[in-house]
Amino acid sequence: MNRRKTKKIKIGNVFIGGDSPIVVQSMLKTKPDDLQETLNQIRALKNAGCELIRMALPEIDTCKIIPFLKKETDIPIIGDVHFNHNIALKAMELGIDAIRINPGTINNTRKVKEIAHIAKETKTPIRIGINIGSIEKRILxxxxxxxxxxxxESALYYTKLFEDIGWTELKVSLKASDIYQTIEAYRKFSKLSDYPLHIGITEAGPIFSGVIKSSIGIGILLHLGIGDTIRVSLTGNPIYEVVAAYHILRDMGLRKRGINIISCPTCGRCKTNLMEFVExxxxxxxxxxxxxxxxxMGCEVNGPGEAKEADIGIAFSANKAVLFSKGTIIRTGIPREMAKDVLKEEIYNMTA
Ligand code: SF4
Known part of the structure; x- marks a missing residue:
């Protein structure tokens, strides 16, 4: 997997593109005028490993949350603006870390130019977020x-518009809910431009189907070397978006974070309740x-082999288990009811 070389930009304290790690992003689902709920969700997302947060700014008035959040948290916040470009101008004035505009919903070159001028003046990075559902009328x-x-075409037009004004701290997204259209758009754009790319499958759906759809789409793009920030877009708690994003990055060997569980699916040979144990x-x-x-692992068939290869492994045989650490058996005859604590203790020792 050869990662595409992109321009490096910085949003708040987070580098994006170039040789920086692929960054995990999510979006707040609270009402932006509910300051405390919004802050609580930001903190929960940060604890889960989220590195960039986008929040909707539907009205000029909602910008008043920006100074409060700047004081209370250091995670970079990207304000999401549609229709009214004055919201973007206000948010930049108040020190938002970045702005996401969808040129299709602003649909006015003069207004986007105004955003570009203020972005340059306030040194605010911009995500040009193209969405297939709202391509501007001129191009349609x-x-x-x-x-x-x-x-x-839309992304190239607006990146050029920002370049003409002299502001190139940009990242771009080209999202569709269809995996093939999304991949085609990113492939085409990445041949023509080196701006860092935010990737994801938009409106991917509820948790189970959305994670699958996102994993396929994001996985293919990452395999092509495309993607500098990712978001798994789910109709559900945003914490799942972050968890799913790390799973994708970890399974593709791009970020190493958290416990990677290798567990067997169980079958008629399994004599313990492995599903409950793993859950x-x-x-x-x-x-x-x-x-x-x-x-x-659930039994002696593949249990010892897999448990030996992992950093830590536990293999059941009836209601007793054997514990492996770095390929060596360190304990045998562990009763089922003690097995989880024994395994956890070994993990805490290793991660301490
Ligand atoms: S390890 Fe044993 S219990 Fe698990 S799936 Fe394989 S044969 Fe079945």
Whole structure:
């Protein structure tokens, strides 16, 4: 996997593009005028490992949250602005870390130019976020139907517009809910431009199907070397977006964070309740940042082999278990009811 070389930009204290790690982003789902709820969700997302947060700024008035958040948290906040460009101008004036505009919903070159001037003046990075559902009328009029090419044309037009004004701290996204259109748009754009790219499948759906769709789309793009920030867009608690993003990055060997559970699916040979064991164990491990491979296996068939290869492994045989650490058996005959505590203790020792 050869990561595409992109321009490096900085949003708040986070570098994006170039040789920086691929950054995990999510979006707040609270009402922006509910200051405390919003701050609580920001803190929960940060604890889960989120590195960039986007928040909707639907009205000029909602910008009043910006100074409060700047005081209370250091995670960079990207204000999401549609329709009224004055909201972007106000948010930049108040020190927002970055602005996401969708040129299709602003749909006015003069207004986007005004944003570019103020972005340059206030040194505010801009995400040009193209969405297939809102391609501007000028481009749609020319091509009649939205598609990957219309997203690329729109993104190139607006990046050029910012360049003409002398502001190039930009990142770009080209999102569709269709995986193939999304991939085509990113592939086309990345051949023509070196701006860092925020990737994801937009409106991916509820948690189960949304994670699958996002994993396929984001996974293919990452494999092509495309993507500097990612968001798994889910209709659900945003914490799941962050958890899913790290799973994707970890499974592709791009970020190492948290416990990677290798567990067997169980079958008729399994003589212990492995499903319950793994489910509870996963919840208990949710807050561990350190990267470890932990194998949890249901019987002697593949159990010892997998448990030996992992950093820590536990293999059941009937209602007793054997514990491995770095390939060596360190304990045998562990009763089922003690096995989770024994495994957790070994993990805490290794991550201490
Ligand atoms: S490790 Fe054993 S219990 Fe688990 S799936 Fe394989 S054969 Fe079945």
């Amino acid at each position: 009029g020319k091509h009649h139907k939205p598609g990957a090419h219309t997203m690329v 509870e164990f996963e919840k208990d491990m949710a807050n561990i940042d350190k990267y470890l491979n932990v194998a949890i």
